[in-house]
Amino acid sequence: MKPIRVLIAKVGLDGHDRGAKVIAAALRDAGMEVIYTGLRQTPQMVVNAALQEDVDVIGISILSGAHLTVFPKVLSLMHQNGMDDVLLTGGGIIPDDDYQALREMGVGELFPPGTNMTTIADYIQQWVAQRGDRQ
Numbered sequence: 001m002k003p004i005r006v007l008i009a010k011v012g013l014d015g016h017d018r019g020a021k022v023i024a025a026a027l028r029d030a031g032m033e034v035i036y037t038g039l040r041q042t043p044q045m046v047v048n049a050a051l052q053e054d055v056d057v058i059g060i061s062i063l064s065g066a067h068l069t070v071f072p073k074v075l076s077l078m079h080q081n082g083m084d085d086v087l088l089t090g091g092g093i094i095p096d097d098d099y100q101a102l103r104e105m106g107v108g109e110l111f112p113p114g115t116n117m118t119t120i121a122d123y124i125q126q127w128v129a130q131r132g133d134r135q
Contacts, residue, residue, distance in 0.1 A: 004128050005055040009037040009046040011062060011070045019091070019113065020061035026117035032124070043070060047077040050086065056128050060090035067094050071107050087127050091115065 008024045010017050017039055024034045035053050037046060050058050058078070062070055067090075075088055091111035094102070099110050109123050 004032040004057065004124060005035070005053060006032050006057040006059055006124065007035045007037065007046070007050045007053055007055045008059045008061065009041050009049070010039045011041050011043060011046060011060055011074070012064050012066050013040060014062060014064035014066075015039055016063050017061070019063075023059065023061065023091070023117065023120060027121055027124070030118075030121035030125070032121070043073040043077055046074055047081060047083070050078075050083065051081055055086060056131075057087040057089060057124055060088070060092075062090060062092040062094070065093070067092065067102065068098055071102050072105055075106055085131065087124070089124070091120075 006027050008020050010020055020036065024036045027034050035049065035055065037049055046058060058074065060070060060074065071088065071090070078086060078088060087108045089108035089110065094110050094112070102110060108127065111120055
């Protein structure tokens with residue numbers, strides 16, 4: 001069975017990437033292949049990288065408050081590129097009302113700072129397993 005491939009991205013001018021790096025390491029430790037895009041990515045750069053890397057999951061770390069702009073733009077680009085079988089998830093500082101709005105748009109679970117790494121890895125593994133097309 002091929003490993004789960006996850007792209008971790010920091011979108012926009014948010015320069016705080018410690019959390020994204022911790023998540024990337026934890027997902028690697030859980031047996032996933034992780035691609036970290038680095039800082040200051042655009043939604044288009046993230047989707048292009050996800051397409052090139054043939055990922056199962058895009059995880060966006062966002063602390064800038066731009067989540068209601070970034071996630072919908074990434075989702076739109078994903079749909080335009082036929083990536084309806086890729087999970088868009090992420091985490092950061094996201095108010096509860098915004099969390100609900102993003103979930104209704106089609107974004108997966110969103111994890112606040114302090115979430116146990118096992119919780120995130122388990123969520124991704126369960127999501128991919130429910131998709132049922134792993135070989």
